[in-house]
Amino acid sequence: MxxxxxxxxxxxxxxxxGCGFADVSIELVDLxxxxxxxxxxxxxxxxxxxCTQHNKACGGEYASQHLLGTAADITVKNTSPDDVANYLxxxxxxxxxxxxxxxWTHIDMRLSxxxxxx
Numbered sequence: 001m002x003x004x005x006x007x008x009x010x011x012x013x014x015x016x017x018g019c020g021f022a023d024v025s026i027e028l029v030d031l032x033x034x035x036x037x038x039x040x041x042x043x044x045x046x047x048x049x050x051c052t053q054h055n056k057a058c059g060g061e062y063a064s065q066h067l068l069g070t071a072a073d074i075t076v077k078n079t080s081p082d083d084v085a086n087y088l089x090x091x092x093x094x095x096x097x098x099x100x101x102x103x104w105t106h107i108d109m110r111l112s113x114x115x116x117x118x
Contacts, residue, residue: 004024004026004029005029005030005032005033006033007032007033007036007042007043008029008032008033008043008045010022010024012045012048013045013048013049013069013072014048014049015048015049015050015051015054016047016050016054017051017053017054017057019051019053019054021049021050021051021069022048022049022069023049023069024048024049024069024070025068025069025070025109027070027109028069028070028071028072028107028108028109031092031096031107031109032045032072032074032107034091035074035076035084035087035088036076038087038091039076039079039084039087041076041077041078041079042076042077043074043075043076043077044074044075044076044077045072045073045074046072046073046074046075046104047066047072047073048066048069048071048072049066049067049069050064050066050067051067052067055067065097065108065109065110066108070108070109070110071097071106071107071108071109072106072107072108073101073104073105073106074104074105074106074107075103075104075105076105081100081101081102081103081104081105082100084105085098085099085100085105088105088107089115093113094113095113096108096109096110096113096114097109097110097112097113097114097115098114098115099114099115099116099117099118100116100117100118101117101118102118
């Protein structure tokens, strides 16, 4: 397990299909470290990188940021997904893609601002 930051390892972001794709953006890792520091709670990567085949199999968007290693669906221990999304939206009001779900929060490094609820 290769550490890529104080709280994350490369395999935290591996494509779930087992192909080994884990070319995650350092900007994303840095942002997730900031989430950890703010909440002082572990951040679980529910979905990080996805290869084309896995993205298609799980119903991912055609141009998903997960394909580029620039997105993560996360949960923060002892923290609601809405609290995580509220923090991200307040901290990065003019940046990134932030999606809300009942059980996780999506963050991606897209160049335009995007917000949604699933």
